[in-house]
Amino acid sequence: MFKHLSTTLIISTLLLASSSSIADEKKTYRWRLAETWPKDFPVFGDTVKSMAQRVKEMSNGRLIISIDSKNKHKAPLGIFDMVRAGQYQMGHSASYYWKGKDLKTMFFTTRPFGMTATEQYAWFYYGGGMELMQEVYGPYGLLSFPGGNTGNQMGGWFRKEIKSVDDLQGLKMRIPGFAGEVISKLGASPVNIPAGELYTALERNTIDALEWVGPSLDLRMGFQKVAPFYYTGWHEPATELQFLVNEKAFNTLPNDLQAILTIAMRASAYDMYAQSMHENAINLEKIAKEHPEIQIKTFPASIMLKLQQANNDLIEQFKQQDPLTKAIIESQERYQEITRPWTQISDQTYLEISQ
Template identity: 65%
Template sequence: MLKLTFARKLIAAAACAAAVIAPAHAAEKTYRLKLAETWPTNFGTFSVPAREMADLAEKMSNGRLKIEIDTANKHKSAFGVFDMVRAGQYDMGHSASYYWKGKVPNTLYFTTMPFGMTATEQYGWFYYGGGMELMQKVYEPFGLMSVPGGNTGVQMGGWFRKEITSVDDLKGLKMRIPGFAGEVLAKLGASPTNIAPGELYTSLERGTIDALEWVGPSMDLRMGFHKIAPFYYTGWHEPATELQFLINKKKFESLPEDLQQILLTAMKVSAYDMTINSHHVSAENWVTMKTEFPNVQVKDFPPEVVAALKKANDELLSEAAAADPLAKEILDSQASYLKQSRVWTDIGERAYLNSMAEE
């Protein structure tokens, strides 16, 4: 059973109250859905959204909507969630959109983009700047719906066995890094790869890879990467990593309208809760890391390296936009929203933080 925080208890109480004032549904049909996760069992923050969503949906529907969750340990296909939900083997999934870039390249833009939007900016784009409509345009041909499923915030740049002092150090580097950032590193001579979450530690330990990025303090310490790779770099590649709920569209449309809305609301609430929980746990774990693991060396990439990454990123964005009209539409929309939104971020949050730093 999901352990409820005070905030979640308030949400659950409201859901129970809604059920009490709508008793007419008590004798109605129960709808059962199955959800597949990319994550293994008990996988920290990433394991929370699907369970919270299922718990809220059941309570708000007065028990009419029940969702069974299978982790990757059970279905044995961490990167098969897209295909399983599309085929109807599962009704829903919880994963990350950029994992499907090999199948549908335009899916990768809906997780995060290097040097792109922060979590607040990206949520604004999704819900008020046309992002949701563009995401559905990508997933619609496959009989799928995609809904934001929780954000990690800014991710760390990764764990490295050796210090990165120049662009040359990236050449031949075997690194676990998904999404568009992997393409950026490949352009600079690295060898990016994607590895299922449950295999990351072993791959780093055995030297299959030289470096990896995962999330940040909210998830990384429990994985034990600091025992192998002492250099921990700050981020550039995933400023707002949004997970996703995948839904089989035909199955969703078969639900009564009220249950459709309940399901969407439960997903939105659980995504928001993961986002704030990620910040909270990262803050806690950062203190733990600095006190219990003082040998971890936190580094910024040298300016020369960041400039090369940014240049490669801009070139790849231009190539992607030129090659595909839908990619161009998505990238133009993101760039336009970022340009507008970042002005306020600078005037608001950056100015505030800068003023605090000057005290």
């Protein structure tokens, strides 16, 4: 499926757009996109809007994508089903939300102690990640594309300081995907709650802690008002959101509009990574200046060791699920082995010598 969507062929398709039929050139395609996020949600929602605008401009108005936020469709964690059923032609969410439907989906968002954002993008586009992702989503009649990266996320907001593994026993924490599986091995109780309900859940003691994103978005949510301990990350080093596309709807588009949509998604996804870096930097500075009550912490080494051990055990268990799960995990492991030495020699070494 994705071989005809390679960069070279996308460009070729655009150059040959003039060969489309006169009917296709005049026809306007109107699509609907459902997003997990509330209306006008910053960064995540910006990515969806920019994608739709790029599509409109590049297609000269031949493909128009309207956006329904969770305020309208009322199903923030129902994007998979709505796009699969054709209720919406597209969706914007995160792949790890669908682990209850298919465990393999969660590996395409991020995983604890896994690749950085740049390593993961390289894996998607040059290391076989896109092809593996389509093997997972194809049977559901869906296409999945990278939908924007947050970079390394913070480890979460906690009401109480976490000093040992004992402090995690029975802790109710909003933490989805693979990381939720890991932390449950240490005695915590992970739950998944939509973005719009997070603050209320924390304020009303429905949960004891939560992870969301990082300074880029967290301060706007007000978590610091009820949970002053802010921990650095381990669980989501490269959180990639997702554009979901109904495959039948995609196949009804002329070739040039398929290429335009694909390019717009890719451009908007990477732009979100840049925007996330900017917003994280601006808001980290704000924490230092305006919120001295926030205590930024790193989990003790004893906890990190237990988390890594639990993660490794789960990885081995997941490999036994089925051949495709094993292939995905081993592809990611091998690619991390290939790229991490360069990350260390380039970025890590530079950061160490430039202090």
